[in-house]
Amino acid sequence: MTLWLTLAVNSIAFGGLLFLLSAGFSLIFGLMRIPNLMHGSFFMLGAYFGVTLMLPAVGANFWIAALASGLAMALIGGAIERFLLRRLAGKELAQVLLTLGLSFIVSDLCLMIWTGDPWQPASPAELRGVVRAGGMIFPLYRLAVVAIAIVVAAALWVMVDWTRLGAMIRAGVDDAPMARVVGIRVSRLFTLVFALGAALAAFAGVVGAPILSVYPGLDSDMLPLALIVVILGGTGSLLGALVGSFVIGFLYNFGQAQFPDLAYVILFLPMLLVLVLRPQGLFGKGAS
Amino acid sequence: MKASSTPRAAVVAALLALMTVPLWVGNSYYVDVASQILLFAVFALALNVLAGYAGLVSLGHAGLFAISGYTAALMLQAGFPHATAAAGAVLATLVTSAVFAVLALRATGIGFLMITLALGQTLWGIAYRWVNLTNGDNGVNIAARPAPFGISLAGAPSFYYATLVVFLLALAAMAAFDRSPFGASLRGTRDQARRMTALGYNVWLIRFLAFLFSGFWCSVAGLLYLYNKQFISPQVSALQASAEVLLMVISGGTATLLGPVAGAAIVVIMKYVVSAYVVRWNLVLGVIFVAIISFMPEGLVPGSVRIWGFARRRFFALPRRRGTVREGAQPQARCGPTGPLAGSAPQPPDQVWGGEGKDSRKPSPGAPP
Amino acid sequence: MTALTVTGLTKSFGGLRVTNGVDLAVEPGERRLIIGPNGAGKTTLFNLITGELASDAGKIVLFGQDITRAPCRRRAHLGLARTYQIITLFPRDTILRNVVLALLGLSGLRWNPVVDLARQRHLTVRAREALALVGLDRVADRPLTETSYGERRRVEIAMAMVQNPKVLLLDEPFAGLSIDERRDVRQLLAAIPPDVTIVMIEHNMDVALDFADRITLLHFGEVIVEGTRAEVVADPRTREVYLGE
Structure with a gap:
């Protein structure tokens, strides 16, 4: 019983991380139709930035490191969008290959700079304890990750559904040419959303580092997960990304515990089901 | 670059050159490199069926390549004879291709690419994580290469000749396919899928069969790889491997018969040369991708020609050759660059995951607002 | 037996009814003209008949055979061919x-x-x-x-x-053509064997009036008037919705 509950908490925490990662991926793919194969690299690079900032030599606080890493990645992501991807507007295959090429470069550079050994920062001191409730023990940090994911989800929801910026993003997702016609500067919006997605991924990387650690190959571990979440939830749908993240979070953790050999395959099963039964994703817009 | 338009003398010369490789190369290390070029050429030709002729770019092909190699390796380890193992490998790859096709053909364009990527990663996950079956990261060894008709393939030259025979078979099959009605049908589904349906073609089935055809040659290439290395590890199923073979197809020029072959030669040689000097092949691979896309969106070979021409005009002030664009060519049918990187037709947002089935029944451009 | 019968054909995009209970009966060998202002649902009607769009309701019968559920490619094999307004x-x-x-x-x-x-x-x-x-x-x-x-x-x-179609659907074959080219196309259409049933969409009524045996006027997805050329031209509703008087 305790084992299952622990697993459930871990699953929810992992789901929260996945949401931070895939919300941006979903928005980028949904709004700009850019299949950003660097998204896993943003996650990994962000995590490396974070652990570097937390080194005693720099000595940044965990949360400052996470925010700074997100900010740095927003700048990098924005620059990539503005100077490389923008020139390839509409050429999806070229965008795929460019982001794929960049992800290879990033992974090799990370290997050169941070070596092949995994880095695992300690979780912030104030969250190292456990919560006891009803005779059970929950690691505080994982609960905090869930809380962060919920706060970010709420903030994104408010932003997309309630603000002017969100209205413009929704207009862009629904019909980019029409959005342009009504005077929305879609290109600036693109840069913004891309930077936001990159920042969220990097932030998730730092927040996830105490749980997952940072290691070479983390990027190609995370990218398919983001991909499945989005296929599952439907492109451009925040709710879909949220539900998809928790579904995958549960499957990943329970699969790992029950069928460690096949954990990775189990992960893909819901995606296969969705593709066969509802290709637009659980919360994607139906083909009218 | 159709075989029929290539001068006969060139074909004979190329054949002679290929047949005498072990004689003038000498060193068995380089003969082995030549074998690898040929087997990766078979792999690239297989991917070209989809990425080139069908316009469906797959990033999961390394998975198909790997499933063939792994099936054969594991069957050999279990004591099956070579012929059975090879047949099993081809069968397993065909079944996997069918599953891939059914799932990935729910979409076209970028959706197709994403789904194949996810499926390829699933196979990577099996190869890497299902340690009891695949021995994980340590890979699987096989004791010996097969000896078809009693001929030993243990030496580099004999293996080269066996690979050459298979390569020529693959090339012949592709040449026939390229000119065949089915090849024309497949290209038609790439250029005007909806029109093809209205003309009475079963677009889905055409794509499905093309996927199987591609899968078959992937399995052949995977077998050759296993025999060549006598070893297979999860690396061959990684995303990098899929990207590499895609680079072969793109660099040589898609939807041509010989482009993927040239591309395979370029990439394999480059990989060997680079690996001799730097450890970071992935970095180089990434830089090549970014450079191709930024500077030569039409492909490596045509791109080099263009940049060379530009450099000549710019720096040697040679007269510019006159364009041969005719008047009256309307912008209606977009015929511009037909390279793989040329923009695909813009799709309405909800079509990304939508397949050719009922989802493609979208309002036509002529539909009322 | 009619060549092509359409009954109660309906199609909506979102909340918009683009085709609203359209009935059409075309005799073998007939030349039928479908006219209507922009957005009348003419091309959508064609897409429904060929199966490129799935109808929400209604029935399509080709030479006595119900093809409402037949896939698009099957209809081509049954003798239905079309041209496109936007060249594909x-x-x-x-x-x-x-x-x-x-x-x-x-x-x-x-x-x-x-x-x-x-x-x-x-x-x-x-x-x-x-x-x-x-x-x-x-x-x-x-x-x-x-x-x-x-x-x-x-x-x-x-x-x-x-x-070799039994029923040929022509979607604005004159669109964007010069006067000379229009004459050529008109001669071309006149040379089509008389046993081929032709349904032609034309936006510009003057271009193709002499082509048709019967004319159907479509407006906002509904059949407003149907009859011989003289009847349709004389009908006050035609003037109202189409001739803009």
């Missing part, structure tokens, strides 16, 4: 290859991965004949990129004709 040809091929593809679509040969398509004489000969009918046989080997708009319109018609 195969841009990387020659004119001849475009027409050969249309022929191949109905031939079992289309699945053959071995033989050389260029050597299938029965296909190329028939394709060239069809191109001769539309006056393009001399430029048959020209890449499509090097053809004019008027030539492409004629390729569209050749592709539809080569399929």
Whole structure:
């Protein structure tokens, strides 16, 4: 019983991380139709930035490191969008290959700079304890990750559904040419959303580092997960990304515990089901 | 670059050159490199069926390549004879291709690419994580290469000749396919899928069969790889491997018969040369991708020609050759660059995951607002 | 038996009813003209008939056979062919290859991965004949990129004709053509064998009035008037919705 509950908490925490990662991926793919194969690299690079900032030599606080890493990645992501991807507007295959090429470069550079050994920062001191409730023990940090994911989800929801910026993003997702016609500067919006997605991924990387650690190959571990979440939830749908993240979070953790050999395959099963039964994703817009 | 338009003398010369490789190369290390070029050429030709002729770019092909190699390796380890193992490998790859096709053909364009990527990663996950079956990261060894008709393939030259025979078979099959009605049908589904349906073609089935055809040659290439290395590890199923073979197809020029072959030669040689000097092949691979896309969106070979021409005009002030664009060519049918990187037709947002089935029944451009 | 019967055909995009209970009965060999202002649902009606769009309700019968649920490709094999208002040809091929593809679509040969398509004489000969009918046989080997708009319109018609259709749907075959080219196309249509049933959409009424036996006027997805040319022209509702008086 305790084992299952622990697993459930871990699953929810992992789901929260996945949401931070895939919300941006979903928005980028949904709004700009850019299949950003660097998204896993943003996650990994962000995590490396974070652990570097937390080194005693720099000595940044965990949360400052996470925010700074997100900010740095927003700048990098924005620059990539503005100077490389923008020139390839509409050429999806070229965008795929460019982001794929960049992800290879990033992974090799990370290997050169941070070596092949995994880095695992300690979780912030104030969250190292456990919560006891009803005779059970929950690691505080994982609960905090869930809380962060919920706060970010709420903030994104408010932003997309309630603000002017969100209205413009929704207009862009629904019909980019029409959005342009009504005077929305879609290109600036693109840069913004891309930077936001990159920042969220990097932030998730730092927040996830105490749980997952940072290691070479983390990027190609995370990218398919983001991909499945989005296929599952439907492109451009925040709710879909949220539900998809928790579904995958549960499957990943329970699969790992029950069928460690096949954990990775189990992960893909819901995606296969969705593709066969509802290709637009659980919360994607139906083909009218 | 159709075989029929290539001068006969060139074909004979190329054949002679290929047949005498072990004689003038000498060193068995380089003969082995030549074998690898040929087997990766078979792999690239297989991917070209989809990425080139069908316009469906797959990033999961390394998975198909790997499933063939792994099936054969594991069957050999279990004591099956070579012929059975090879047949099993081809069968397993065909079944996997069918599953891939059914799932990935729910979409076209970028959706197709994403789904194949996810499926390829699933196979990577099996190869890497299902340690009891695949021995994980340590890979699987096989004791010996097969000896078809009693001929030993243990030496580099004999293996080269066996690979050459298979390569020529693959090339012949592709040449026939390229000119065949089915090849024309497949290209038609790439250029005007909806029109093809209205003309009475079963677009889905055409794509499905093309996927199987591609899968078959992937399995052949995977077998050759296993025999060549006598070893297979999860690396061959990684995303990098899929990207590499895609680079072969793109660099040589898609939807041509010989482009993927040239591309395979370029990439394999480059990989060997680079690996001799730097450890970071992935970095180089990434830089090549970014450079191709930024500077030569039409492909490596045509791109080099263009940049060379530009450099000549710019720096040697040679007269510019006159364009041969005719008047009256309307912008209606977009015929511009037909390279793989040329923009695909813009799709309405909800079509990304939508397949050719009922989802493609979208309002036509002529539909009322 | 009618050639093509459409009953209660309905299609909505979102909340908009684009085709609203359309009834149509076209006799074998008839020349039917469908007119209506922009956005009347004419092309959508064609897409529903060919199966490129799935209808929400209604029934489509082709020579006594209910094809409402038949997939688009099946309808082509049953003798339904069409041209497109917005030209959708195969841009990387020659004119001849475009027409050969249309022929191949109905031939079992289309699945053959071995033989050389260029050597299938029965296909190329028939394709060239069809191109001769539309006056393009001399430029048959020209890449499509090097053809004019008027030539492409004629390729569209050749592709539809080569399929030997029982019912031919023409979607604004005169759109964007010069006066000379219009005359050519009109002669071309007049030369189509009389047993082929033709349904033609035309936005501009004056262009094609003399072509039709009967005329159907569509407006906001509904049939407003149907009758002979004289009846439709004389009908006050036609003037109201279409002639803008």
